[in-house]
Amino acid sequence: MTPYAIVAPFLRILTRFPGGWGTRYSETMTVDPTQHESRDVYKLLIGSVVPRPIGFISSVSADGVRNLAPFSFFNAVCQNPPTVIFSAGLKGASSADKRKDTLRNVQETGEFVVNIVGSDIAAAMNTTSGDYAPEIDEFEVAGLTPIASETVRPARVKECRVQMECRATQFVTVSDKPGGACIVVGEVVRIHVDDGIVDGYKIDPAKLDAIGRMGGNTYARTTDRFDLERPVVK
Numbered sequence: 001m002t003p004y005a006i007v008a009p010f011l012r013i014l015t016r017f018p019g020g021w022g023t024r025y026s027e028t029m030t031v032d033p034t035q036h037e038s039r040d041v042y043k044l045l046i047g048s049v050v051p052r053p054i055g056f057i058s059s060v061s062a063d064g065v066r067n068l069a070p071f072s073f074f075n076a077v078c079q080n081p082p083t084v085i086f087s088a089g090l091k092g093a094s095s096a097d098k099r100k101d102t103l104r105n106v107q108e109t110g111e112f113v114v115n116i117v118g119s120d121i122a123a124a125m126n127t128t129s130g131d132y133a134p135e136i137d138e139f140e141v142a143g144l145t146p147i148a149s150e151t152v153r154p155a156r157v158k159e160c161r162v163q164m165e166c167r168a169t170q171f172v173t174v175s176d177k178p179g180g181a182c183i184v185v186g187e188v189v190r191i192h193v194d195d196g197i198v199d200g201y202k203i204d205p206a207k208l209d210a211i212g213r214m215g216g217n218t219y220a221r222t223t224d225r226f227d228l229e230r231p232v233v234k
């Protein structure tokens with residue numbers, strides 16, 4: 001009998017309690033999210049869904065203040081029309097306005113820019129994630145260069161090798177409970193790609209050098225890649 005088999009019955013009793021260690025059958029940890037602290041479930045989510053791409057979102061407030069922040073609950077979800085989403089967590093009940101600056105700006109103006117983060121600006125990207133007051137311009141805080149967009153008011157990040165100008169098409173509030181979030185859906189109306197990283201329409205991933213987010217404060221590079229041919233089913 002293994003040591004685990006001896007303690008397993010006691011573990012099962014422990015895990016009946018909220019905040020317990022998760023039900024363990026055999027060698028699997030099985031968690032009912034409703035029975036655990038939301039922050040612990042969050043750790044399982046962000047530790048499992050990896051690496052997550054980072055949407056470095058530039059927006060502007062209704063009265064013209066620039067804003068820049070990273071969001072790793074981010075992805076491209078449709079090609080026609082080209083569509084991206086990101087999810088902004090809602091602040092605690094103590095805040096008069098639960099929205100992060102990015103979400104408030106995009107809801108007020110309907111516009112944002114997604115910038116793709118290379119490893120060369122990882123530290124600057126991280127700097128912009130501080131909880132700065134709405135009147136603070138994170139471009140300045142992080143020493144990044146704003147350049148004008150063609151079709152929307154928010155600036156692009158010059159140091160990013162891909163920038164996408166977007167118009168918000170939908171806002172989906174997943175939940176306004178603590179830990180809840182609002183998903184922003186946006187149509188990409190312009191794509192800017194550094195000439196030096198693209199051949200035709202094919203982006204060289206080595207030159208893009210995008211980073212992704214793992215759990216905690218860990219990031220991944222995109223330097224270890226491999227190819228697989230798609231099966232042709234006749």
Ligand SMILES: Cc1cc2nc3c(=O)[nH]c(=O)nc-3n(C[C@H](O)[C@H](O)[C@H](O)COP(=O)(O)O)c2cc1C
Pocket residue numbers: 054067068069070071072073074087088089090100101102103125126128129130131132213
């Ligand atoms: C790499 C990274 C990814 C992040 N992803 C998210 C995310 O997906 N959703 C979110 O609400 N906050 C995320 N954050 C935290 C926000 O960037 C942070 O709350 C920021 O202050 C929001 O800025 P804002 O109030 O100017 O919108 C992330 C932070 C980092 C460093």
